[in-house]
Each structure stands twice: as C-alpha cells, then as structure tokens.
Amino acid sequence: MNLVLPTHAVRVASNVAWRSVALRGWGRLGSAPCQAARPERLREVADALLAEGGRNLIAHGGGRSYGDAGLNGGGAAVLTARLNRMLAFDAETGVLVAEPGVTFADIIAAFLPRGWLPPTPPGTAFATLGGAVANDVHGKNQHAAGCLGHHLEWLDLTLADGTTRRLSPTGDAEAFQATIGGIGLTGIITAVALRLLRVPSNAMVVRRRRIAGLEEYLEAFRTARDASWSVGWIDALAGGATLGRGVLETAEHATESVAIPAAGTRRMPFDAPGFLLNPLSIRAFNAAYWRRVPAGGDEQVMHANRFLFPLDGIGAWNRLYGWRGFHQFQCVLPEAEAPRGLRLLLEAVGQAGAASFLAVLKWMGRPGVGMLSFAQPGFTLALDIPARPASRALLLRLERITRDHGGRIYLAKDSALSPQGMAEMYPRLADFQRVRARLDPQGRLSSDMSRRLGLG
Amino acid sequence: MAAPTETWLVLGGGSTIGRAFAQRAAAAGAAVLVAGRDVAELERSAADLRLRHGVPASAMLFDALDLASHRGFARACAALAQGQLNLLLAFGSMPSQAECDAEPGVARRMVETNVTGAASVLTALAPVLRVQGGGVVVALGSVAGERGRPRNHLYGATKAALAVFLQGYAARHARHGVRVLNILAGPVDTALTWPLPKLPFMASPDDFAAGAWRLARQRSGQAHLPGIWAPVMAAIRAVPDRVFNRLDL
Numbered sequence: 001m002n003l004v005l006p007t008h009a010v011r012v013a014s015n016v017a018w019r020s021v022a023l024r025g026w027g028r029l030g031s032a033p034c035q036a037a038r039p040e041r042l043r044e045v046a047d048a049l050l051a052e053g054g055r056n057l058i059a060h061g062g063g064r065s066y067g068d069a070g071l072n073g074g075g076a077a078v079l080t081a082r083l084n085r086m087l088a089f090d091a092e093t094g095v096l097v098a099e100p101g102v103t104f105a106d107i108i109a110a111f112l113p114r115g116w117l118p119p120t121p122p123g124t125a126f127a128t129l130g131g132a133v134a135n136d137v138h139g140k141n142q143h144a145a146g147c148l149g150h151h152l153e154w155l156d157l158t159l160a161d162g163t164t165r166r167l168s169p170t171g172d173a174e175a176f177q178a179t180i181g182g183i184g185l186t187g188i189i190t191a192v193a194l195r196l197l198r199v200p201s202n203a204m205v206v207r208r209r210r211i212a213g214l215e216e217y218l219e220a221f222r223t224a225r226d227a228s229w230s231v232g233w234i235d236a237l238a239g240g241a242t243l244g245r246g247v248l249e250t251a252e253h254a255t256e257s258v259a260i261p262a263a264g265t266r267r268m269p270f271d272a273p274g275f276l277l278n279p280l281s282i283r284a285f286n287a288a289y290w291r292r293v294p295a296g297g298d299e300q301v302m303h304a305n306r307f308l309f310p311l312d313g314i315g316a317w318n319r320l321y322g323w324r325g326f327h328q329f330q331c332v333l334p335e336a337e338a339p340r341g342l343r344l345l346l347e348a349v350g351q352a353g354a355a356s357f358l359a360v361l362k363w364m365g366r367p368g369v370g371m372l373s374f375a376q377p378g379f380t381l382a383l384d385i386p387a388r389p390a391s392r393a394l395l396l397r398l399e400r401i402t403r404d405h406g407g408r409i410y411l412a413k414d415s416a417l418s419p420q421g422m423a424e425m426y427p428r429l430a431d432f433q434r435v436r437a438r439l440d441p442q443g444r445l446s447s448d449m450s451r452r453l454g455l456g
Numbered sequence: 457m458a459a460p461t462e463t464w465l466v467l468g469g470g471s472t473i474g475r476a477f478a479q480r481a482a483a484a485g486a487a488v489l490v491a492g493r494d495v496a497e498l499e500r501s502a503a504d505l506r507l508r509h510g511v512p513a514s515a516m517l518f519d520a521l522d523l524a525s526h527r528g529f530a531r532a533c534a535a536l537a538q539g540q541l542n543l544l545l546a547f548g549s550m551p552s553q554a555e556c557d558a559e560p561g562v563a564r565r566m567v568e569t570n571v572t573g574a575a576s577v578l579t580a581l582a583p584v585l586r587v588q589g590g591g592v593v594v595a596l597g598s599v600a601g602e603r604g605r606p607r608n609h610l611y612g613a614t615k616a617a618l619a620v621f622l623q624g625y626a627a628r629h630a631r632h633g634v635r636v637l638n639i640l641a642g643p644v645d646t647a648l649t650w651p652l653p654k655l656p657f658m659a660s661p662d663d664f665a666a667g668a669w670r671l672a673r674q675r676s677g678q679a680h681l682p683g684i685w686a687p688v689m690a691a692i693r694a695v696p697d698r699v700f701n702r703l704d705l
Contacts, residue, residue, distance in 0.1 A: 017651035040472060040647050041497050082472075085504035099500075110508045 016047045023077060026318050027066040028325035029387055029415055032073035032448055036060070040082045042099070045188050046162040048078050049444070056446040057160075059188045061128035062103060065135065066328040067415030068448035069183045075446065078188055080130050086110065087191065094196040095153055100130025100189045105312075107196070108305065116196040117304065119151040123360075125309045130189040135412035136181035136373040140231040140251070140308065143365040145197075147375050149180035150366065156191035160444040164190060169369075178435040181370030183411055185436055185445050185455065203254035204229070204307045209297035210290060214244025214343055218379065221363040224250045229307070232361035235286040236383050237279065239350045243343065246361065247293050254301050261303050267315030271323040279353050286358060320357070321386045327395060330374075330382035330410040331402040332364055338379040341405030345381060345398055352394045359383035371428040371435070374410040382413065392416065411449065419454035429455075460487040460511060463537040467491050467518060467577060468547025469498050472646035473596060476665035477544050482509035484669070487538045491518035491529075492547065512538060520547055520573030521565070526580035534584040541584060544668075545574055545595040548614075550648050556610045563610055570614035575621050582629055590633020594672045595622055597638040599680070602689050605705040619678070626676070638678045639668055642685040657684050 016039070022031035035055065037048040049057065055076040062081065063070060070077075084101035094116060096107065105125035107118050122137040131137075133155060138147045145151075154168035157179055167176040179186045211217045217232060224230050227250035234246040311317050318326070333341040342361075349356060360382040368375040385391050395416040402409055408425040409417050423429055433455065436445075443456050450456060464481040468474045469490025478488045482505040490498045490505075490513065498515035505513035514536060518529055533541060549566040556563035578593065585591040600608050601615030619638055626636035643655035644664045659667075659682050667681045680686040695703075 017647070019651050038647070038650055040475075041470070041494065042500070043497075085500050086507040087500055087503050089507055106508075 016044055016051055018051075018076070021077070023060060023063070023071050025067050025069070025071060025415065026064050027328055027387075027415060028318055028321075028323075029067070029327065030325070032068070032071035034072050034075050034077050036077045036079055038079040038082055042083065042190060045078060045080075045083070045158050045190055046164070048076075049158060049160055049188065050162045051076075054442075054444065056444055058445060058447040059100070059130060059134070059184045061101060061131035061134075062124075062126050064124055064127045064131065066413045067411075068452065069135070069411055069414070070131070071448040072446065073448055080128060080188070083190070084128075094198060095193055096196055097191060097193045098129055099191060100128060100133075102129050102192075103127060104129075104132070111196060112199075112202050112304065115199055115201075117199045119195060119197045120145055120148050121308045123309065123311065125305065125312055129192045129194065133180055133189055133192055134182060134184045136368045136370045136375070137412065138364070138368075138375050140229045140249075140362065142375060143225065143230065143363045144228060146366040147181075147368040147370075147373060148194075149369040149373060151195045151197075152176075152180070153193035153195060155179065155189055155193065157187040157439075158190050159187045160440040160442060174431075174435050175439060177369055177371050178432050178439070179370070181368055181373040181411075182432065182436075183372065183449060184447065185450055186439050187445065199253050199304075201254045201257040202260070202304055203256065203258040203301055204251040204304050205254050205299060205301050206249055206251045206307050207297060207299045208247055208249050208293045210293050210295060211244070211246050211248050213242060214346070215339065217244050217246060217248070217361060218339060218342075220248050221361075221379070224248070225363070228252050230363065233289065234346070234359040234361050234381070234383075235290055236346060236349050236356040236359040237283045237286055238290075239347070243346055243350070244361075245290060246358075247290060249307070251307055258301060258303055261306065271319045273322065282357060289358060321384065324387040326387055327385040327391055327415050328382065328413040329385055329395060329398050329416075330380060330413040331398070331407045332374065332376055332378050332380040332410070333402070333405050333407040334376070334378040337405035337407070341401060341407060342379060342381055344401045344405075348394065348397050348401060349383060349385070352390060352397075354385045354388070354391060354394055356383045356385060371432040372411065372426055374408060374412070376408060378407075380410075382410075414449070417453060419452075422453045422455075458485075459538055460485060461539040462542055463487040463489060463512075463539055464542050464544060465489045465491060465533050465537070465581075466544045466546055467520075468545070469501060469515070470494050471546050471548075472648070472661045473641075473644060473664060473668075474544065474546035475501055476661040477546065477668055478505060478513075479508075479662075480665045480669040482511045482513065485509075485511060486542075487512040489514055489516050489533060489536060491516040491533075493517070493519050518577070520569045520577065523572070523576045526577045529577070530580040530584055533581065534587075537584075537588075540588060540591055541581075542592040542672075543578075543581060543585075543594065544672075545578065545593070547573075548596065550608075550611050553606070553608050553610060566611065567614055570611075571617045571621070574618055578621075578625060582625070582634070585634045586629060586632040590635070592672055593622075593625070593634060593636045594668065595636070595638050597622075597640050597678070599640050599642050599685050599689050602640065603693055603700075607705065635676045637671060637675055639671060640678055640680045640685065640689070642680070642682055642688075657682060657688070 058072040083099040088097040120139040229251040238245040470492040502513040598615040600612035
C-alpha cells in the first residue's frame with residue numbers, strides 16, 4: 001500500500017510564524033530572549049532563513065547543549081524539534097535517513113527491537129540528530145567507534161540563502177567537515193543519513209569495579225581498551241590519597257534481550273533548594289555511590305538505555321543544581337599529559353569547594369572528522385560546577401590547566417571558554433571560518449556562543 | 457506483522473494534531489491514510505509511520521475546498537483501507553477575528569473549509585462507512601463553538617455549525633453502525649497557536665492525541681479535551697450576557 005495517488009499538488013502558501021521565546025541551555029544559567037520559528041514542514045526552514053528582517057539566526061534542537069551553543073539572544077532561533085520524521089531505512093546497510101529533530105530516543109524506540117542502535121549515543125537520548133551532528137557527539141564507545149561524524153553517509157544543509165546542499169565526504173567535503181561539529185554556524189541541517197550499529201540484543205552485560213585513585217584509573221582504561229563500551233564515574237570531591245576515586249563501567253552487548261523497562265520516569269519537580277547543595281551532602285552522595293559497588297566488583301545484565309542514559313531516568317535532573325543553574329566543564333587531554341593535567345583539574349575543583357555530583361572520565365580514541373570536532377586521543381573529564389559568584393574564576397583556572405596540557409574544551413558543554421583559548425585549542429579554526437564565509441557570506445548564522453568566542 | 461484490522465483516514469494529516477494522532481493510531485497497529493494538500497510533506501509523514509511502527513501508511517491528496525473531488529476521494533479511500541475505515545477530521549482554518557473583519561475573502565474561505573468542506577467530505581464518505589457496516593468518525597470541534605467570544609466568534613460559529621452537522625450525521629447513520637464523536641478541543645500547542653499569546657490550559661499535541669485516541673475508543677457524542685474544559689465551559693456558558701459582554705475574552 002505504498003502507492004502515490006495524486007496527479008497534481010495544491011500550492012500551499014507558507015508563511016513562517018514567529019513568536020518571542022526565552023531559550024535556555026541545559027545548564028539553566030540564564031535565558032536568551034529571541035524570536036523563534038518552529039517549522040513543521042521542511043520548506044519552512046528555507047522560508048525562515050529568507051524571512052524579512054534579516055535577523056541573525058541559529059538552529060535549536062533538543063536544548064541539551066549545556067551553555068550557549070543553541071542560544072541567540074536578541075536574534076532568531078529555528079526550533080527543529082518538530083521536524084522529526086524518519087524518511088528511509090536500508091536494512092542491508094543500516095543507513096537511516098531522518099529529519100534533524102529525530103532524537104536518539106526515537107531511533108532506539110523504533111530500531112533497537114529490530115537489532116539496531118545509534119552508532120555513538122551521547123549521554124542523553126533526548127538530544128536531536130541535528131544537534132548531535134552540529135556538536136559531533138560521542139558516546140561511551142568513543143575509543144572504538146569514534147564520533148557521530150564517522151558514521152554519516154551525507155547530510156542536507158540549508159544555507160542562509162535558502163538553498164539546500166547535500167554534503168558528504170565526497171560532495172563538498174570541506175563544507176561537510178565544517179558542518180560536523182560546526183555548532184550550527186554553517187546552516188541548518190535538514191536531513192541526516194546515519195549508519196546504525198547492528199547489535200545482537202537490546203541488553204548489555206555491564207561490569208562495574210571500584211577504582212581507588214587516578215593512576216589506577218588511567219591504567220584500568222588502558223587495560224579495558226578492548227571493551228566495546230567503557231565509562232568512568234569519578235567522585236570529584238575525593239581528595240588526597242583518594243583523588244580520582246571512582247567506579248569504572250565496561251560493557252558488552254548481551255546475546256539475549258531483556259524486558260523493556262517500564263515507561264515513565266521520575267522527574268525533578270522543582271528547583272533543588274540551595275541548602276541541599278553543600279559540599280557535605282554531595283560528598284555523602286558521591287561516597288555512597290562509590291560504596292554501592294561491592295569491593296570485588298559486580299556484573300549485571302541491563303537494558304541498553306539504562307547503561308547508556310543513566311540520567312535520563314530522572315526527568316529535568318538539571319534542576320538538581322537549583323535555580324542558579326550550573327556550568328558543565330568537559331575537556332580532553334592528550335594521553336601523555338593526562339596524569340598530571342587531570343590531577344591539577346581535580347585539585348582545582350576540590351580547592352574551590354565547587355560541589356559537583358559525579359564527574360565522568362573516559363578514554364578517547366579516534367579524533368573527530370569535523371574541523372571543530374572535540375574528540376582527540378587521550379582522556380576526557382566532564383564535571384558540573386554549580387553557578388556561584390566564584391565559579392567563573394574556577395572555570396578560567398580549568399581553561400588555563402587545559403591549555404597548559406595541550407587539551408581542548410568541548411563546545412557542547414561550554415559556557416565560559418575565552419576567544420584566545422578557542423583559537424589555541426582548535427587549530428583548524430581558520431579553515432572553519434573560511435568555509436563559513438563561503439557558505440554564509442553575510443554572517444546570518446550566529447549564536448551567543450559564536451559571538452562570545454569571537455567567531456562573529 | 458498481522459494485517460491491520462482498521463485504517464484511520466486522517467483528514468488534515470499535515471496538521472500538528474493530525475500528525476500526532478496518526479502516530480497514536482500507527483503505534484496501536486492501525487494502517488493510516490494521511491490526507492491533505494501538501495502531498496510531498498505527507499509522503500514524509502507516511503514514510504515515518506511505516507518506519508517507526510511497521511504499519512501500512514500512504515499519503516493522499518485531499519483539498520477540503522475542492523468539493524467536486526470528494527466523491528472520488530472517498531472511493532479511493534475505500535479501495536485503500538484495510539479492515540474498518542475510521543476517520544479523523546483534523547483540518548481547519550483559524551484566521552483571527554481581525555483578519556476576518558478586514559478581509560471578507562478570508563472569512564469566506566474559513567467557513568467554506570470548516571463547514572462546507574467538512575460537511576461535503578463526511579457526506580461523501582458516509583456510503584463507505586455504511587457499506588462496511590459502520591465506523592468511527594472523530595471530528596475536531598472547539599470550545600470556541602460553545603459560546604461566541606469577541607476574539608474568535610466567526611471561527612466559533614464554524615465549529616458550532618460543525619457540531620450541529622455532526623449531531624444529525626450521527627443520528628442519520630447510527631443504525632448502520634457509525635459512531636460519531638465531536639471533540640471540543642481547548643487550545644493545543646500547534647503551528648496554528650504558535651504565534652498567539654500564551655493560552656490557558658494549553659495541551660501538548662502528544663497528550664492531546666493520546667486523549668483523543670482514548671476517547672475515540674470509548675465515547676460518542678461530544679467530549680471536552682483536555683477534560684478540564686468541561687467545567688470551565690460550563691461556567692463560561694452560565695455567565696449572564698450582561699456580565700459576559702463586559703469581559704474581554
């Protein structure tokens with residue numbers, strides 16, 4: 001029943017409707033008032049770009065970037081969440097073609113029962129594909145599978161002039177590489193062709209073990225290099241001899257599926273009051289997390305979602321940090337610099353008394369294909385920093401340590417990087433700006449982040 | 457996958473609610489026909505329904521204003537349906553009262569779409585429902601049709617007309633197994649309401665579609681959705697004119 005009946009199409013007028021909205025990043029640091037369009041039809045994306053007024057503009061997907069990558073205060077935003085259709089799937093090659101608002105949760109709901117998983121699921125399933133390309137996201141299999149950009153066949157990009165181009169490694173490779181990880185500054189992604197990963201079941205066998213300190217951690221990751229999936233949780237408040245203490249999780253796909261966990265998640269119903277967020281309570285939480293794992297380690301079979309997206313189980317968990325919001329800091333340090341650099345970073349956080357729930361440590365392998373891709377071989381550390389008057393100074397210090405150790409800060413998480421730091425950490429920035437000038441000569445695509453980083 | 461036992465024809469399949477309802481129906485294993493004017497867009501939605509839910513789904517050209525096409529359209533639907541054909545009438549036009557006042561053509565187009573077009577296509581589809589021995593007809597009415605307000609009384613008038621048409625339609629075809637439900641919808645967060653100021657008790661399309669799907673299984677006649685609108689509208693209907701006329705609603 002896949003026939004095409006119509007003999008003619010009716011011309012439908014398309015007028016883009018705008019409304020004033022205040023957008024926020026996932027860290028809820030502040031809100032950016034802007035005019036927003038929310039297209040439900042493909043053509044409305046070009047219409048929004050061509051809309052009168054010539055306001056500058058950025059695409060905004062799932063709103064899961066922590067800082068200001070998806071914000072455009074005083075300008076315009078195109079909300080892509082309702083362009084969320086899957087268009088084609090090839091069961092031979094595993095290539096899925098989908099609109100930018102399709103989320104990882106959508107893909108998993110439709111395809112995991114058929115034995116397919118998104119190739120590099122990020123830490124939340126509520127990220128959209130468009131945002132995932134624009135940030136070249138990675139997952140707990142980065143060391144083996146690389147980033148999302150490694151798994152793209154092609155993508156459609158609608159440029160500021162309203163035309164759409166199909167970009168691929170062989171079709172305008174330069175624009176393809178600028179768009180992957182390009183934080184939305186080359187155009188609006190309107191379709192993505194992604195190779196899914198064949199898996200034997202919906203479940204994973206997850207092994208957990210306690211790690212006593214940082215040196216042991218780095219060694220444990222190297223030992224676990226053959227694991228398909230690996231991630232480490234660090235108690236960022238443990239200092240002294242226990243600095244870098246945490247829980248290492250490695251996982252392999254199970255051969256048998258498990259029952260799908262009941263739908264419906266717990267939800268953070270309000271902003272946590274400030275008094276809950278003191279170093280004592282968070283220290284107690286982190287210590288309890290560590291002790292929950294038996295001294296000899298353990299092994300569990302669980303649904304893939306539980307391993308891949310542990311925080312998605314608590315809706316609106318970002319309210320845990322109260323109404324002031326929080327910064328997220330994530331950097332990657334080259335392997336040789338990691339032991340010293342990570343120690344300095346953790347000490348800086350400890351000294352500042354910046355209470356952070358669990359931090360995440362992960363070993364990275366292949367560098368990303370995008371000009372501004374974050375991933376590079378080494379160790380990546382991510383932690384939350386509740387917004388306080390002193391947190392800017394701390395972030396500056398963390399940036400300094402990252403730069404001194406040849407590292408790089410992840411733009412998807414960032415809210416504080418300096419323009420100088422950006423230029424130093426991203427050696428292909430000049431290439432990126434050159435391609436951007438070709439694709440968007442009038443500089444229509446712009447965001448709070450691009451202006452903060454001096455990219456225009 | 458087993459052959460579907462029912463097919464939902466979504467008239468206005470490109471609308472926000474039409475799309476959300478089609479997802480519900482497909483998730484329940486029904487085949488879907490998404491009908492509307494923008495066939496290229498509808499093809500994309502149909503592809504999505506097939507991929508996500510593994511059900512048959514097709515796009516069909518349908519123009520409420522092209523009355524002459526409605527009988528042929530009804531025959532095509534009958535030919536494509538697997539199992540029982542059921543309908544969701546989800547198309548409509550909702551210009552502001554100010555636009556209607558300024559442009560008589562806009563007002564006429566709305567009446568022709570929401571009343572004439574709706575009546576015409578339902579009339580054309582009635583024989584199909586009767587021949588198959590029944591079916592469910594769900595229409596998107598509106599709380600705006602329960603009491604005329606300064607802000608949208610012509611729009612409300614079209615939905616009141618639709619409500620009366622549906623009453624008679626239900627009575628006329630009930631003995632042939634046709635069940636009719638007019639959903640008196642409150643504001644939903646759709647493309648139509650996007651540019652409007654914030655509206656009270658706004659429902660998300662997904663929640664609304666879930667509610668509509670549940671009501672479609674259980675109820676006939678009229679039902680408010682979200683349910684909060686039943687008491688709210690009872691109160692609003694009870695306000696005396698001399699008070700109502702002083703309120704700026």
